[in-house]
Amino acid sequence: MYKDLRQFIKALEATGDLVRIRAEVDWDEEIGGIIEEALRRDQPALLFENIKDHQRTHGRKLLTNTQLGLFRRVLMAWGLSENTHPLEALRILKERCRQRVKPVVVSKGSCKEVIETGDKVNLLEFPSPKWHARDGGRYIHTWGAIVTRDPDSGWINAGLQRGQVHGKDRMTIGFIEKSHALMHAAKYLAKGGKSMPVAVVLGAPPLVPYVACAPFPAGVDEFDVVGAIQQEPLEVIKCETSDLVVPAHSEIILEGELLLDPSTFIPEGPFGEYPGTYLGLDKVMRRVLQVKCVTHRQDPILHGLMEGLGPHVSPARDFPYLETIGLWQNLEDLGIPGIKGVYPGDSLGAGHPIIIVSIDNMYYGHARHVATALWSVHGKELQSKIVIVVDSDVDITDKNAVLNAVAQRLRPMEGITIFPGTIGGALDPSIVPEIREMTGGSGRWDRVLIDATWPIEWKPRPEWGGQKHPIYCNASKELLEQVRRRWQEYGLK
Ligand SMILES: Cc1cc2nc3c(=O)[nH]c(=O)nc-3n(C[C@H](O)[C@H](O)[C@H](O)COP(=O)(O)O)c2cc1C
Structure with a gap:
C-alpha cells in the first residue's frame, strides 16, 4: 500500500x-x-x-x-x-x-x-x-x-x-x-x-x-x-x-x-x-x-x-465507486441469497443511475427481490434508477456482455418492472426543473428493473441437453485454460 x-x-x-x-x-x-x-x-x-x-x-x-x-x-x-x-x-x-x-x-x-x-x-x-x-x-x-x-x-x-x-x-x-x-x-x-x-x-x-x-x-x-x-x-x-x-x-x-x-x-x-x-x-x-x-x-x-x-466521453472502465460495495453489503445484510456481484453500469458519478447485479437465480421473483431491496435502502437515493439483474455466468464488469444478456434473456412483458414516484438523483439531467422544485430539490425517479435472468420456472428439456434454458456452444473452461497455457506456443501475443 x-x-x-x-x-x-x-x-x-x-x-x-x-x-x-x-x-x-x-x-x-x-x-x-x-x-x-x-x-x-x-x-x-x-x-x-x-x-x-x-x-x-x-x-x-x-x-x-x-x-x-x-x-x-x-x-x-x-x-x-x-x-x-x-x-x-x-x-x-x-x-x-x-x-x-x-x-x-x-x-x-x-x-x-x-x-x-x-x-x-x-x-x-x-x-x-x-x-x-x-x-x-x-x-x-x-x-x-x-x-x-x-x-x-x-x-x-x-x-x-x-x-x-x-x-x-x-x-x-x-x-x-x-x-x-x-x-x-x-x-x-x-x-x-x-x-x-x-x-x-x-x-x-x-x-x-x-x-x-x-x-x-x-x-x-x-x-x-x-x-x-x-x-x-x-x-x-x-x-x-x-x-x-x-x-x-x-x-x-x-x-x-x-x-x-x-x-x-x-x-x-x-x-x-x-x-x-x-x-x-x-x-x-x-x-x-x-x-x-x-x-x-x-x-x-x-x-x-x-x-x-x-x-460524450466514455472511459474504458466505469468509475468503480465504493458505493457499489455498500449496496452489495446491504443486499447481503438483508439476507438475500445468491448475490454474486454488484457493479455500476454507467460512468463516473457520485450516483450511479444504472446498477447491475449478478445472481445465482434461486427462486421465483429473485430478481424482483434484489431490485426492491436496492430501492429500499435509506440514503442510497442516488443509485439504481435502472437495475439490471443477470445470471452469474455474465461478467457484469463487461458492458457488452450485459447488453448481450439483456438482448438474449429479457422477456419485456415479464422482465421489466417499473416502480414509479420515488425520490431520485437531483442532478440527473432527465429530471425536469418543475419536478425538482416540486420535490424540494431531491428529484423524482420512476425506477425500472430489467430482469435478464433465465426464467427459473422453465422446465429442463431434452433439446437443451437437460438444462432449463438453451445451451451455449462456447469452449469449455478446461479447454480455454489449456489454450491459454499454450498461447505463446501458438506464436500469439
Ligand atoms: C467524484 C465525486 C464528487 C463528489 N462531489 C461532491 C460535492 O461536491 N458535494 C457533495 O456534497 N457531495 C459530493 N460527492 C458525494 C459525497 O462525497 C458523498 O456523499 C460522501 O458520502 C460524503 O461524505 P459523508 O457521507 O461523510 O457526508 C461526490 C462524490 C464523488 C464520487
Whole structure:
C-alpha cells in the first residue's frame, strides 16, 4: 500500500501508467480539454509539471486521470495486484471494510514541511484548474477529503465535496445538505457557534479520496475504513489550529473555519457536475471556508479529478465507486441469497443511475427481490434508477456482455418492472426543473428493473441437453485454460 502520493506516482511511472507533461498548459480549460481527449485515447495518468502562471509558485504540479481509464491504476490505488478482476477487487474491499482499523497519531508528517499562517496563506499559490468553459472558477479540491469532527462524540468524518477558490484565503465548499459534515455543523450552531473547524486534505494518500466519497453511515470514521482496506493503521497528524487530525503524509492541508451564518454565504459555481451537465448556469449560495493555515510538502502536488464527462466521453472502465460495495453489503445484510456481484453500469458519478447485479437465480421473483431491496435502502437515493439483474455466468464488469444478456434473456412483458414516484438523483439531467422544485430539490425517479435472468420456472428439456434454458456452444473452461497455457506456443501475443 502506498503511504503517500509520491510512492503511488513512482509505482504508476514504473508500470508505464503515468506521463509527465512538461509542455506549458493553461489551468484555464486547457487541462480539462486534455483530459477529455486523453480518456478517448485511453491515456495513462497525467502529471502536469509546467502550468501557466505556476512555474514559480509554491505548488507547481497537478496529477489527474488516475481514477478513470485503465482499471489497473485504480487497483494500484487500492493496494491490489494489477491482475485482480474488478469484481473480485470489490469483493475483497467489501470483506475488508467490515473489519475497521483505527488510525495512529504520529508527531511527524511530510504535510508539515512548510507551515504558513496569517498573511502568508495564499490559495492562489496552487495550480487549481478551471475544468470546463462555463465553470464559475478554479476548483482546488476535487479529489481529497474534507475533515470535520463531531463536537459531542469526537467522531471524525472525511467526505469529498468540491472546493472553489475565492481569493487568497477564502474558498467555498459545495456540501449537499445531508453531508455528515453539515450534521457536525448543526451541532456547532446549536451550541451558539458561528463557525466550525474544517481541514481540507489535498494530495492525500491514494486510497483516502475513494473512501471519503463513499457514503458510510453516520458515526463511521472514514480513516478507520482506510485502515481496514489497507490492513494497517493510517498515520494521521494533528492540525496546527484545531483538534482535527489529517493523513500525515498528504501533500497539502488547508486548515480553516467554515462560516455557518447564512448571511456569510457567497455565490459558487456553476460546476460541470458528474452527469456531464450543469444543474443550471446560475450560481448557488455556499458556505465559506476562511483558511487560517496552510501546511504542505516541499514542491507539493495537487491531485484532481475532472468529473463532468457525460455520454460524450466514455472511459474504458466505469468509475468503480465504493458505493457499489455498500449496496452489495446491504443486499447481503438483508439476507438475500445468491448475490454474486454488484457493479455500476454507467460512468463516473457520485450516483450511479444504472446498477447491475449478478445472481445465482434461486427462486421465483429473485430478481424482483434484489431490485426492491436496492430501492429500499435509506440514503442510497442516488443509485439504481435502472437495475439490471443477470445470471452469474455474465461478467457484469463487461458492458457488452450485459447488453448481450439483456438482448438474449429479457422477456419485456415479464422482465421489466417499473416502480414509479420515488425520490431520485437531483442532478440527473432527465429530471425536469418543475419536478425538482416540486420535490424540494431531491428529484423524482420512476425506477425500472430489467430482469435478464433465465426464467427459473422453465422446465429442463431434452433439446437443451437437460438444462432449463438453451445451451451455449462456447469452449469449455478446461479447454480455454489449456489454450491459454499454450498461447505463446501458438506464436500469439
Ligand atoms: C467524484 C465525486 C464528487 C463528489 N462531489 C461532491 C460535492 O461536491 N458535494 C457533495 O456534497 N457531495 C459530493 N460527492 C458525494 C459525497 O462525497 C458523498 O456523499 C460522501 O458520502 C460524503 O461524505 P459523508 O457521507 O461523510 O457526508 C461526490 C462524490 C464523488 C464520487
